Amino acid sequence: MTRAAILGTGSCLPRRVLTNAELEKMVETTDEWITVRTGIRERRIAGAGEETSKLAAEAARKALAMAGVAAAEIGLIVVGTMTCEKAMPSCACLVQKEIGAVNAFAMDINAACSGFLFGMDVAEKYIKADPTLKVLVIGAETLSTRTNWEDRTTCVLFGDGAGAVVMAAGDGERGMLGSRLFADGSLWHLLHMDAAPSLNPDLVAADYQGPFIRMAGQEVFKYAVRAMQDGVAKVLAQEGVEPEAVRLVIPHQANIRILNSLTERLGIAPEKIYINVHKYGNTSAASMPIALDEANREGRLRPGDPVLFCAFGGGFTWGAAIVRW
Numbered sequence: 480m481t482r483a484a485i486l487g488t489g490s491c492l493p494r495r496v497l498t499n500a501e502l503e504k505m506v507e508t509t510d511e512w513i514t515v516r517t518g519i520r521e522r523r524i525a526g527a528g529e530e531t532s533k534l535a536a537e538a539a540r541k542a543l544a545m546a547g548v549a550a551a552e553i554g555l556i557v558v559g560t561m562t563c564e565k566a567m568p569s570c571a572c573l574v575q576k577e578i579g580a581v582n583a584f585a586m587d588i589n590a591a592c593s594g595f596l597f598g599m600d601v602a603e604k605y606i607k608a609d610p611t612l613k614v615l616v617i618g619a620e621t622l623s624t625r626t627n628w629e630d631r632t633t634c635v636l637f638g639d640g641a642g643a644v645v646m647a648a649g650d651g652e653r654g655m656l657g658s659r660l661f662a663d664g665s666l667w668h669l670l671h672m673d674a675a676p677s678l679n680p681d682l683v684a685a686d687y688q689g690p691f692i693r694m695a696g697q698e699v700f701k702y703a704v705r706a707m708q709d710g711v712a713k714v715l716a717q718e719g720v721e722p723e724a725v726r727l728v729i730p731h732q733a734n735i736r737i738l739n740s741l742t743e744r745l746g747i748a749p750e751k752i753y754i755n756v757h758k759y760g761n762t763s764a765a766s767m768p769i770a771l772d773e774a775n776r777e778g779r780l781r782p783g784d785p786v787l788f789c790a791f792g793g794g795f796t797w798g799a800a801i802v803r804w
Contacts, residue, residue, distance in 0.1 A: 486547075487645045559754045588601065
């Protein structure tokens with residue numbers, strides 16, 4: 480059986496660090512309030528020359544270098560993002576140009592914070608159909624461009640960054656064992672982001688407030704924990720993997736309360752949950768590949784380890800996947 484394995488990982492973070500102390504000067508908040516409720520102490524904010532596609536391309540270069548794969552060997556580029564600097568062309572096309580992946584076709588996936596997970600699933604399907612294919616899967620966001628910096632309930636949460644993996648047919652049992660993906664569009668109003676203002680006056684929304692993230696935090700929290708727990712339970716049952724067999728969990732880094740609640744519900748030892756939300760905040764589709772790259776470079780993963788991924792994002796979208804490293 481052909482399995483889609485991860486050959487290399489990479490990530491790229493903007494240079495600027497925005498601390499909670501700095502946010503105290505921008506909105507009515509405190510370091511203690513932010514830390515207790517979110518676990519976030521700082522986040523990265525993109526500056527000049529650090530557009531979404533540029534961060535994505537640098538993360539891709541690092542993943543290619545680790546994998547020992549040339550850009551010209553890539554046949555498909557999938558980017559999970561909702562904050563590309565252009566509405567068209569796709570971020571994936573801009574990455575293709577940046578890294579010189581002249582033989583790749585390219586597309587974006589907008590599944591909000593679940594974008595990277597959905598991208599891995601797409602890559603796995605293409606690799607099963609063509610085992611010679613090598614795929615770049617990237618999660619990249621500049622949420623600072625879509626954050627209302629006067630809204631203290633949301634502006635403290637988000638950060639910018641990118642992460643990437645190279646996927647290809649693995650040897651033996653190595654690779655993606657399975658995934659389960661879900662969506663519920665009826666709940667979109669609890670977490671959404673309007674587009675740029677419409678140039679058609681007949682299509683301007685009556686409650687349009689601007690192209691930034693709007694969220695009903697408490698409601699999202701309840702749905703996120705339950706949904707990710709359900710997704711994890713279903714994929715583990717589907718693949719016959721016991722929770723205690725999981726070596727490492729790479730969750731979407733939303734906030735520490737969600738991660739702690741999820742840990743309790745899953746019954747997986749806390750030391751198996753990789754957490755870096757305190758350093759980067761919520762980077763949406765970029766959060767899981769950034770965490771995976773850090774865990775990989777820290778030596779947290781060994782050949783044959785079952786690695787669990789889970790995410791939840793606006794839409795609502797959510798899911799889980801299990802990969803044998």
